[in-house]
Amino acid sequence: MNPKQSIPTFDDIHKAAITIKPYAHITPVLSSSLVNERTGAELFFKCENFQKVGAFKFRGACNTIMTLSDEDASKGVATHSSGNHAQALALSAKLRGIQAYVVMPENAPKVKVEAVKNYGAEITFCESTLEARESTLQQVVEKTGATFIHPYNDSRVIAGQGTAALEFLSSNPDLDVLLTPLGGGGLLSGSSISAKTLNPKIKVIGTEPELADDGFRSFQSGNIEPVIRTDTIADGLRTSVGDLPFQIIKQHVDEIVTVSEESIIEAMRFIWERMNMIIEPSCAVPVAAIFEGKVDVRGKKVGIIITGGNVDFGNLPW
């Protein structure tokens, strides 16, 4: 239970890109003239919804698992998650040929449980409270000796997530602004290191739902502020910002903005209908920030990392 806590360097991200290369997709960058007309900007979408397991989370989990020592790896890896990190961990472990142990709440969506199972992970169910998840994970780790892989508060995970922006700035070096969603902060922090190293003039902006604005408030105060509400539709962003990502965000990120639930849903449907991509509500948050006018993009080249496309088709917001 000891995630690696140093701040990753650009060199760590570069090494992570080499580590995950045999396993991860180089995701496409798409654009849409309809979106450009609506916003008066040139928007570019780095499509991590087409990444392995349908989300950028594969990058961080894969980098971490592939760089474990053989001794640690032989005992397996463990986490608690009902989301994309669980699938990312399960597939990465399968690719390394080791066991993954995933603690999931009893009420996790069946489709997510099935996906994790299909990748060969051993699932332990628990009550859906954070306490139950943590104590069950503790038991699993004690019993198996597996290494706990935190979804974002780990240097190796952050370095992996930073490879998406590394690829993005390599294919689109002249971006003026880069937007990502902000949940635990793994993606935003890793992206900010890559982006500011490759182009010190780029503006890096984190985006959050108003109903999960702990990152915004923390950025304002300079200290990690508690989560107050977690009822946003953007389920990937309900988590609170981690210490390690927050240190990086304070240093490299220019601004954090928040958006309403209505505009998240509207932006999500717009991307589905006009760009023919399935994106999660969390991915719609940076798009909503632009549509709402929370970020000034007119005349600029704007990059957005589309984080994932794992959606419950039985529970769409329209």
Next chain:
Amino acid sequence: MNPKQSIPTFDDIHKAAITIKPYAHITPVLSSSLVNERTGAELFFKCENFQKVGAFKFRGACNTIMTLSDEDASKGVATHSSGNHAQALALSAKLRGIQAYVVMPENAPKVKVEAVKNYGAEITFCESTLEARESTLQQVVEKTGATFIHPYNDSRVIAGQGTAALEFLSSNPDLDVLLTPLGGGGLLSGSSISAKTLNPKIKVIGTEPELADDGFRSFQSGNIEPVIRTDTIADGLRTSVGDLPFQIIKQHVDEIVTVSEESIIEAMRFIWERMNMIIEPSCAVPVAAIFEGKVDVRGKKVGIIITGGNVDFGNLPW
């Protein structure tokens, strides 16, 4: 009303690629390990659902309109269509700065009417019979002097559609098999010229719904057979094969297979859920052919052209 009727050469397709380059997207090729596991093959998807107007049809319309003489172009272009060709024509005309006239049935989906209108086309509504569409188009052409652009029975359109396979075989030269849907035949015929020129050993297969199998029957008999039913969910494939595409298909295509409605719907949902892409029912037809085992793909590298993603969200088959 005189579409160009000569069989296009590979050189025509190559020129079309240069003509449309400033306007069209180079669409990404995606793959999915889940799909590969299910099929025992390596599948590659050329994603024309991310093309301008959300469909490959933009390629053919754009090539035709950009190569019109200035005199012809000045009087505008016309067609009757309620589908992707209408949007492709409207946007291409807008990009050339000329007027598009589109005849649409009164009962065309509102979202498609709006899209065509948004691209600046002038719409004339008529009854939804083929006779009414053709006679209304005739009136529009007589009144305006606009050039009729046929959706597939035109050498320039076929050359444009062939650019998708040209790009595909350039990025993935070692494909063993190429599958496309078969409706009017513009895509299949153009693809077959590109594919067989670049790799004479490749197998080119057309795929149709059982409920719109005129192409299959025509291929068997050697003569164009009439459409019997048009009630397939794959609305893009209800049309009958054109003379000009059919001549090319007889020469270059290896096989045509048909699939059930159930398997089209299952394949469509599978691609939505597992690959996070929105595809039309028509695009699911080649995928269904593989899932149904109608095409032997085990151990092979298989290319599929995903034709479009324009779906009525209010009327999904699940």
